[in-house]
Amino acid sequence: MKTASPFLELEAAPARVRVWFDGEPLHLPPGANLAAALLAAGVAVFRHTPVSGAPRGPFCLMGACFDCLVEIDGVVRQACMLEVEEGLRIARPHEAEAGRAPV
Amino acid sequence: MHPCDLIVVGAGPAGLAAAATAAEAGLQVVLLDEQPRPGGQIYRDVDRVAALRGGILGKDYAEGQALTAAIRRDGIAHLQGAVVWAIEEGIRVSYTRAGQAAQVTAPRLILATGALERPMPLPGWTLPGVMTAGAGQILLKQSGVLARRAVLVGTGPLLYLIAAQMVRAGTPPLALVETQTRADLMRANRHLGGALRGWPYLAKGLAMLAELVRARVPRHTGASDIAIDGEGRAEAVNFRSGGKARAIACDTVFLHHGVVPNTQAARSIGVPHRWDAAQHCFNPVVDAWGGTAVAGVFLAGDGAGIGGAHVADLGGRIAALKVAEELGRLSADERDRRAAPLARQRRQQFAVRPFLDAAYPPYAGALAPADATLVCRCEEVTAGDIRGYAKLGCIGPNQAKAFGRAGMGPCQGRYCGLTVTALLAEANGRTPDDTGYFRIRPPLKPVTLGELAAMEDGVSDAAE
Amino acid sequence: MASDYAVIGGGVVGLSVAYGLLRRGLRVAVLDGGDGSYRASRGNFGLVWVQSKGMNQPVYARWSQRSAAQWADHAAELAELTGRHLGLRQDGGYDLHFSDETLDQQVANYEILKAKLDGDYPYEVLGANALKREEPQIGPKVAGAILHHQDGHANPLRLLTALADAVRRLGGQVLTGKTVTGVTRDGDYQVVCSDGTTVGAGKVVLSAGLGAIELGAKLGFRAPVRPQRGQVLITEKLPKMINRPSLVARQVDEGGIQIGATNEEVGFDDRVTQPGLSGLAAQAVTAYPALAKAQLVRSWGALRVLTPDGLPIYQESRDMPGAFLVTCHSGITLSAAHARVLPDWLEKTAAAPDLEVFSEDRFAVS
Numbered sequence: 001m002k003t004a005s006p007f008l009e010l011e012a013a014p015a016r017v018r019v020w021f022d023g024e025p026l027h028l029p030p031g032a033n034l035a036a037a038l039l040a041a042g043v044a045v046f047r048h049t050p051v052s053g054a055p056r057g058p059f060c061l062m063g064a065c066f067d068c069l070v071e072i073d074g075v076v077r078q079a080c081m082l083e084v085e086e087g088l089r090i091a092r093p094h095e096a097e098a099g100r101a102p103v
Numbered sequence: 104m105h106p107c108d109l110i111v112v113g114a115g116p117a118g119l120a121a122a123a124t125a126a127e128a129g130l131q132v133v134l135l136d137e138q139p140r141p142g143g144q145i146y147r148d149v150d151r152v153a154a155l156r157g158g159i160l161g162k163d164y165a166e167g168q169a170l171t172a173a174i175r176r177d178g179i180a181h182l183q184g185a186v187v188w189a190i191e192e193g194i195r196v197s198y199t200r201a202g203q204a205a206q207v208t209a210p211r212l213i214l215a216t217g218a219l220e221r222p223m224p225l226p227g228w229t230l231p232g233v234m235t236a237g238a239g240q241i242l243l244k245q246s247g248v249l250a251r252r253a254v255l256v257g258t259g260p261l262l263y264l265i266a267a268q269m270v271r272a273g274t275p276p277l278a279l280v281e282t283q284t285r286a287d288l289m290r291a292n293r294h295l296g297g298a299l300r301g302w303p304y305l306a307k308g309l310a311m312l313a314e315l316v317r318a319r320v321p322r323h324t325g326a327s328d329i330a331i332d333g334e335g336r337a338e339a340v341n342f343r344s345g346g347k348a349r350a351i352a353c354d355t356v357f358l359h360h361g362v363v364p365n366t367q368a369a370r371s372i373g374v375p376h377r378w379d380a381a382q383h384c385f386n387p388v389v390d391a392w393g394g395t396a397v398a399g400v401f402l403a404g405d406g407a408g409i410g411g412a413h414v415a416d417l418g419g420r421i422a423a424l425k426v427a428e429e430l431g432r433l434s435a436d437e438r439d440r441r442a443a444p445l446a447r448q449r450r451q452q453f454a455v456r457p458f459l460d461a462a463y464p465p466y467a468g469a470l471a472p473a474d475a476t477l478v479c480r481c482e483e484v485t486a487g488d489i490r491g492y493a494k495l496g497c498i499g500p501n502q503a504k505a506f507g508r509a510g511m512g513p514c515q516g517r518y519c520g521l522t523v524t525a526l527l528a529e530a531n532g533r534t535p536d537d538t539g540y541f542r543i544r545p546p547l548k549p550v551t552l553g554e555l556a557a558m559e560d561g562v563s564d565a566a567e
Numbered sequence: 568m569a570s571d572y573a574v575i576g577g578g579v580v581g582l583s584v585a586y587g588l589l590r591r592g593l594r595v596a597v598l599d600g601g602d603g604s605y606r607a608s609r610g611n612f613g614l615v616w617v618q619s620k621g622m623n624q625p626v627y628a629r630w631s632q633r634s635a636a637q638w639a640d641h642a643a644e645l646a647e648l649t650g651r652h653l654g655l656r657q658d659g660g661y662d663l664h665f666s667d668e669t670l671d672q673q674v675a676n677y678e679i680l681k682a683k684l685d686g687d688y689p690y691e692v693l694g695a696n697a698l699k700r701e702e703p704q705i706g707p708k709v710a711g712a713i714l715h716h717q718d719g720h721a722n723p724l725r726l727l728t729a730l731a732d733a734v735r736r737l738g739g740q741v742l743t744g745k746t747v748t749g750v751t752r753d754g755d756y757q758v759v760c761s762d763g764t765t766v767g768a769g770k771v772v773l774s775a776g777l778g779a780i781e782l783g784a785k786l787g788f789r790a791p792v793r794p795q796r797g798q799v800l801i802t803e804k805l806p807k808m809i810n811r812p813s814l815v816a817r818q819v820d821e822g823g824i825q826i827g828a829t830n831e832e833v834g835f836d837d838r839v840t841q842p843g844l845s846g847l848a849a850q851a852v853t854a855y856p857a858l859a860k861a862q863l864v865r866s867w868g869a870l871r872v873l874t875p876d877g878l879p880i881y882q883e884s885r886d887m888p889g890a891f892l893v894t895c896h897s898g899i900t901l902s903a904a905h906a907r908v909l910p911d912w913l914e915k916t917a918a919a920p921d922l923e924v925f926s927e928d929r930f931a932v933s
Contacts, residue, residue, distance in 0.1 A: 006354035010247035036246035044231045044336050050804035051483040057231030061238035066513040074860045197841050495731045496743040499602020505609040506728040513864045553859030555848035
């Protein structure tokens, strides 16, 4: 998941903080746009749709498409509208509760 | 409670210019914007980024700093990270900020909600790795994140801009797959006279094309039968061009075939919209000031009709002058004296549009997608489903939404609305105007039930 | 004569009646409105509901029970005909109470009705603990619930779609985008539309919801119906968290939690309001605290079609025999009865139900 990101970062981030995505630690630049930072870290699939289970990732990055939804503290939110903060625990929406697949 | 004369929604060029102009005239302004920092999409994060990557992004981008500087003044409360989810009579605007719902009221409202990428439904467009070209630009602008192996698909000047920026950043796109044809360009030449009045714009376009030629970025024009292929993520773009089937392996695809007004907020309060055949989209009905049929509500910027950043800036100023006059801060003469040169510049800026509309028409294969193509990304409804609902008597998108859920997901139809209208119009042999559009209702953006419920105990005021 | 029946109104009520007539081999034309018409069929809560209905009129309680009892067959038949599954669940529903006082009062009311129904009113009272076992997500402020075993819910939009499909499959003629302006009689009835369309039929059913306010008089009806706004909320799709439906919230078959509904006398204003949204959200969060973190993705205001006493009207016109008014605000619950029983009443067969108490004569000013 984290290896061989299809994206590169133009500048080396001066600092990194630890967050978790789907239980895995990632080191991302604090204050960075969360969706962009996850993409740069090699995360491609942000969620699975509740309709067919199809994988989805960021599409518009401007808060309009809702394809970059992730779950943080039990609330499903748009990753592209959030910033990286130390210690964030990020999950794919409604997949953290083991065995509780979307209806 | 803080007095507020004017609420401006959106801190892109139109909203920034409107807020600054209104405050200069002595109005108390609340500027609501979803983003953490001003600039909108075109000048996204410009205050932080211009120094970092100004060379790659170009001079036009850095110009946005003049607009963001102008709102740092008395009379403007800029509420960053404020997501507007309801607008009601009064004019009462409900929004969420930092996990709390709040409201602000004012006698006037300027909506400067900008543009959305025109939906480009084609096979595979929902795969991870497929994004809008605007998203590609946002990644580069705000985050300095660049796709290593990207193909740009579609048509229009934005495609050349992002390609040129990628070249400057040292990672050119693998190829441009362009849908416009030579015939489109021939047709567009009829409008060249008008376009020449917008000469600086054309000159920039030619300079960008020259950059792509120098970098030897392959360009395939007249592309058709475009499909994105991949197992769980984008792996290749397949298309036909020059009479041949082609495939380009890649990791990332950036789609673009024009932008359209983001009409959600305006529609939610009943601003009438009309189909624009030249631009293949609905435009709100506005007067020369941006005024609408809804009392006290003005529109400015791309949300009032696509014109680009300079037109948006001018439209924001013009609307603010009108509001200032209506609220007694400017005489009608003063308003007209100041608005006249702005309106003149706006006409000049618009002169290039007919040429661009004709030269870079939307990709036909995405305006009327094949039956199996998903059109509603949220609810996973296909073009064939929509055509089927037409056969069941759906003459408009609201009945089709009830029948098949297109437009019911969290994006509220932003990325399927125009396609659903077009498919129903075609299937029923009716015009887009007669077919109509989704009824847009609150919440304009999702809001948690907890945030809503907390408002029962008293609504906090924005400016407190 | 082109058709045996012209049905004015293509919502759930009109389509259910049309479907019922078609499945008996009658020829039917349906005249439906435009995309933006007021449509209770697109805005309702989707309950197939018995409890609390007909508290003062046991015949209505029985009529609702009769329809609920036929719903499974109705849904199965539509699914077989159209391939569209209606998501019907009939394993009971709750009337949630936030205080023991209101719960006790409602139980007393139900006992009176139960006696009038010869004991056919299968409900049980769940205290807070018993309810918590059935609904683990229920909140501490819920005092208890009445669980009525004849209650259930379905996907109302899929019912609408399936009926629209079924009517066409059975040869019904459906004209959409029509505004009916009048009905004339010259032997047969002629239904006249604003665009010049006329539809001839032996009989006419007026099931146009709020459209009956204007059209009723032209057919000799009082049609005393009025709009009442109901705002409804729906959340993002969530993992299963609510088992049985209630008037407060239900989890639809697609996963969203539907939350209802306001009762507002605001005329023909079908907008949603922030106070409406907040009030409903607060009640839902009190009932199911975990919902506080759920995202509201959609809301709507729909106009109920209400009579002065809230009961349906089934009335044949005295001035124009063969013209019928059919209107109610429980079109989902009554869909099965309208498809399977009402045609006997329209056709005056030996099996016709006695619907005399639903005559609009009950509203006559004496």
